Amino acid sequence: MGSMALWQLARAGVAAIGFERWSPGHDQSAAGGESRIFRTAYQEGTAYVPLLLRAHDLWRELEAESGIDLFTACGCLMIGPLEHPDLRRVLTSAQTYDVPHRVLDHDQLVERYPQFAFLPGDSAVLDRRAGVLRPEFAIAAAARRAEQLGASVVTGTRVRAVEPSSSGVVLRTDDRDYRVGQAILAPGPWLSRLLPDLAPYVRPKKEVLSWYQAPRPEA
Numbered sequence: 001m002g003s004m005a006l007w008q009l010a011r012a013g014v015a016a017i018g019f020e021r022w023s024p025g026h027d028q029s030a031a032g033g034e035s036r037i038f039r040t041a042y043q044e045g046t047a048y049v050p051l052l053l054r055a056h057d058l059w060r061e062l063e064a065e066s067g068i069d070l071f072t073a074c075g076c077l078m079i080g081p082l083e084h085p086d087l088r089r090v091l092t093s094a095q096t097y098d099v100p101h102r103v104l105d106h107d108q109l110v111e112r113y114p115q116f117a118f119l120p121g122d123s124a125v126l127d128r129r130a131g132v133l134r135p136e137f138a139i140a141a142a143a144r145r146a147e148q149l150g151a152s153v154v155t156g157t158r159v160r161a162v163e164p165s166s167s168g169v170v171l172r173t174d175d176r177d178y179r180v181g182q183a184i185l186a187p188g189p190w191l192s193r194l195l196p197d198l199a200p201y202v203r204p205k206k207e208v209l210s211w212y213q214a215p216r217p218e219a
C-alpha cells in the first residue's frame, strides 16, 4: 500500500517521502513472499471490480515503467457448486463488468483438469484476467520508480509516532522529526503500534500458507 501510494504521488508531482522500517520488498510484511493471487471476478463483492480493473492496468504500467516482470496472467479457477454464494458473487462480478471468464461444468472440469479431485456437483468459474503477482519485486519496483520520479525513500527507519501540528503532521523517528503537510499511514499489521487508539478495533492474525509437492507435475 505504502510503496504504491508513493509511486502514485511521485507520478502526480507531489514532493513525497516514504518511510520503511526495513527496506522495500522485505519478507516480514503481509506482502512478504514470492506470490500473491490477483483476481478480478471477485467473490468478495461486485463493488471491488472497478478498483481491480484499475489495479490490473496499474500492475502492467508498473511493469512497463520498471522493466520487471511482475504479473503472470495465468488465470484463476474458482471451484465449487455454482449455487454457492461465493461462486455466485464471482459470476455476478464477471458478468456485471464483462470480465473475461468461462464457466465449466463437472464433466468439463474432469476432462480439462485431471490433476484435481472434484466433488460431485462442482462447477468452476475461470477468471481469465486473474494471475500471479510477485509482491516483493513489485514493492521494490514501485519504491525505486518513485525515487526516479523525485520521491525520497527513507529505509531502516521506524516511524515512532504521528502527531498533528499547526502546519500539518509531525512524524517522529529515532533520528529526527519530519514536518510534513499530510501523511498516508500504511503500516499493515503494525497499525495498532503506530496508532494505539485503534488497537481495540484491530486484531492482526497470522495467515499460514502451505505448499505441497505435486504427485504428477506434468498435469
Ligand SMILES: Cc1cc2nc3c(=O)[nH]c(=O)nc-3n(C[C@H](O)[C@H](O)[C@H](O)COP(=O)(O)OP(=O)(O)OC[C@H]3O[C@@H](n4cnc5c(N)ncnc54)[C@H](O)[C@@H]3O)c2cc1C
Pocket (backbone or CB within 6 Å): 001, 002, 019, 020, 021, 022, 029, 030, 031, 032, 035, 036, 037, 038, 157, 158, 159, 160, 186, 187, 188, 189, 190, 191, 194, 207, 208, 209
Ligand atoms: C500469507 C498471506 C497470503 C496472502 N495472500 C494474498 C493473495 O493471494 N492475494 C492478495 O491480494 N492478498 C493476499 N494477502 C493479503 C496481502 O498480502 C495484504 O493485504 C497486503 O500485503 C497488505 O499490504 P499493506 O501495505 O497494508 O501491509 P504490509 O504488506 O504488511 O506492509 C506494511 C509495511 O509497513 C512497514 N511499517 C509498519 N510499521 C512501520 C513503522 N512504524 N515505520 C516504518 N515502516 C513501518 C512494514 O515494515 C511493512 O513493510 C495475503 C496475506 C498473507 C499474510
